[in-house]
Amino acid sequence: xxxxxxxxxxxxxxxxxxxxxxxxxxxxxxxxxxxxxxxxxxxxxxxxxxxxxxxxxxxxxxxxxxxxxxxxxxxxxxxxxxxxxxxxxxxxxxxxxxxxxxxxxxxxxxxxxxxxxxxxxxxxxxxxxxxxxxxxxxxxxxxxxxxxxxxxxxxxxxxxxxxxxxxxxxxxxxxxxxxxxxxxxxxxxxxxxxxxxxxxxxxxxxxxxxxxxxxxxxxxxxxxxxxxxxxxxxxxxxxxxxxxxxxxxxxxxxxxxxxxxxxxxxxxxxxxxxxxxxxxxxxxxxxxxxxxxxxxxxxxxxxx
Amino acid sequence: xxxxxxxxxxxxxxxxxxxxxxxxxxxxxxxxxxxxxxxxxxxxxxxxxxxxxxxxxxxxxxxxxxxxxxxxxxxxxxxxxxxxxxxxxxxxxxxxxxxxxxxxxxxxxxxxxxxxxxxxxxxxxxxxxxxxxxxxxxxxxxxxxxxxxxxxxxxx
Numbered sequence: 001x002x003x004x005x006x007x008x009x010x011x012x013x014x015x016x017x018x019x020x021x022x023x024x025x026x027x028x029x030x031x032x033x034x035x036x037x038x039x040x041x042x043x044x045x046x047x048x049x050x051x052x053x054x055x056x057x058x059x060x061x062x063x064x065x066x067x068x069x070x071x072x073x074x075x076x077x078x079x080x081x082x083x084x085x086x087x088x089x090x091x092x093x094x095x096x097x098x099x100x101x102x103x104x105x106x107x108x109x110x111x112x113x114x115x116x117x118x119x120x121x122x123x124x125x126x127x128x129x130x131x132x133x134x135x136x137x138x139x140x141x142x143x144x145x146x147x148x149x150x151x152x153x154x155x156x157x158x159x160x161x162x163x164x165x166x167x168x169x170x171x172x173x174x175x176x177x178x179x180x181x182x183x184x185x186x187x188x189x190x191x192x193x194x195x196x197x198x199x200x201x202x203x204x205x206x207x208x209x210x211x212x213x214x215x216x217x218x219x220x221x222x223x224x225x226x227x228x229x230x231x232x233x234x235x236x237x238x239x240x241x242x243x244x245x246x247x248x249x250x251x252x253x254x255x256x257x258x259x260x261x262x263x264x265x266x267x268x269x270x271x272x273x274x275x276x277x278x279x280x281x282x283x284x285x286x287x288x289x290x291x292x293x294x295x296x297x298x299x300x301x302x303x304x
Numbered sequence: 305x306x307x308x309x310x311x312x313x314x315x316x317x318x319x320x321x322x323x324x325x326x327x328x329x330x331x332x333x334x335x336x337x338x339x340x341x342x343x344x345x346x347x348x349x350x351x352x353x354x355x356x357x358x359x360x361x362x363x364x365x366x367x368x369x370x371x372x373x374x375x376x377x378x379x380x381x382x383x384x385x386x387x388x389x390x391x392x393x394x395x396x397x398x399x400x401x402x403x404x405x406x407x408x409x410x411x412x413x414x415x416x417x418x419x420x421x422x423x424x425x426x427x428x429x430x431x432x433x434x435x436x437x438x439x440x441x442x443x444x445x446x447x448x449x450x451x452x453x454x455x456x457x458x459x460x
Contacts, residue, residue: 004305004325005324006307006370031366031368031371032348035327035367036366038325039347039348039365045324045325049324051370051371101348101436102348102351102435103361103414103418103433103435103436104354104360104362104363104414105348105436107360107361107362107417108362189432190435191435191436
């Protein structure tokens with residue numbers, strides 16, 4: 001492995017200064033993508049590493065004054081999975097973090113790392129898209145907030161500028177009567193990556209019809225994508241099994257999967273409809289007040 | 305470039321000079337002679353290299369040694385109390401949860417991480433907690449049974 005430079009800043013301010021000073025430096029937190037990738041031979045370790053795993057004040061989960069959720073970039077999947085706050089109102093995110101990798105992956109892997117790795121198969125992306133999250137980026141020159149859908153450019157690439165670091169994620173409170181869920185297709189229970197996945201947010205009106213819906217898809221396009229056709233099909237409908245199936249059948253508007261070692265394009269096309277149907281169904285049941293346990297993938301069956 | 309650090313392993317402090325890319329596993333085995341943690345897959349799939357860092361399970365094959373600087377590391381060698389086996393180790397022996405033994409240190413560490421947080425787990429919780437540890441011999445039944453038997457909150 002590389003014999004490069006290892007820098008461990010004591011503060012965010014210092015970390016951002018180091019990123020500005022060392023162009024091409026890579027951030028490392030849990031290392032579950034960066035270091036694992038080097039062990040797999042996918043890439044060599046970058047020459048300069050800025051280790052941020054112990055930076056203070058970046059691993060919190062909290063509520064904001066507007067009823068929204070704030071997550072520090074260093075929040076681990078384990079912390080998200082175990083957070084009653086996340087489970088109560090942003091359930092799809094808990095569904096996702098609870099099935100990342102193994103317990104060891106979840107104990108050291110961070111939300112910021114999952115988003116920055118920009119894999120189209122990432123678990124936390126689709127939930128945060130349906131939950132309308134905003135991502136905070138900071139650099140030595142300042143900070144900006146971007147809608148999460150504009151964070152990813154292509155597989156493995158974000159739209160963050162050189163020197164920018166993801167520092168946090170803000171998620172608004174879902175409207176009253178909302179429920180959300182994330183389901184993935186998996187071949188095994190642990191150490192798995194989504195073959196395909198889907199997240200849904202369903203908001204029910206007082207009369208039980210769908211007042212609002214958001215659907216996002218995992219591992220069927222170069223980045224996480226929404227399905228406007230599925231969302232439109234749900235809106236105004238009664239969330240019956242038939243209506244949910246019809247909405248799920250509409251996800252092919254944006255689902256354009258590739259073939260790889262985890263599945264062929266044809267298999268993914270067939271399965272994304274099934275998984276989207278399950279995610280929408282659980283979201284609608286949660287919106288109606290049903291307690292569907294986290295992670296939804298285990299409850300409704302994400303396996304073949 | 306070498307970087308000074310201090311690894312605290314099983315209560316002992318080891319001052320070291322390490323290259324940035326060194327993994328915790330190679331330092332534990334190579335520099336410190338602690339060969340309990342094993343190299344299986346070398347990319348976080350199998351769990352044979354599992355250690356605790358500040359009480360949390362970590363795949364040491366894919367974790368930078370420098371990131372463990374100053375933190376509390378526990379390897380399988382730190383489980384027994386002198387000549388007395390840790391309850392998990394005794395239960396693995398009693399229940400026949402060991403065959404070739406290669407996965408055992410990692411299994412013990414993942415189980416220890418579980419029991420520190422949840423002293424009375426269900427069998428499903430045990431199996432989830434061991435989800436990142438592969439065993440090619442036992443079929444897992446006796447390993448799960450051993451962890452349940454060693455759980456301090458177990459009533460039997």
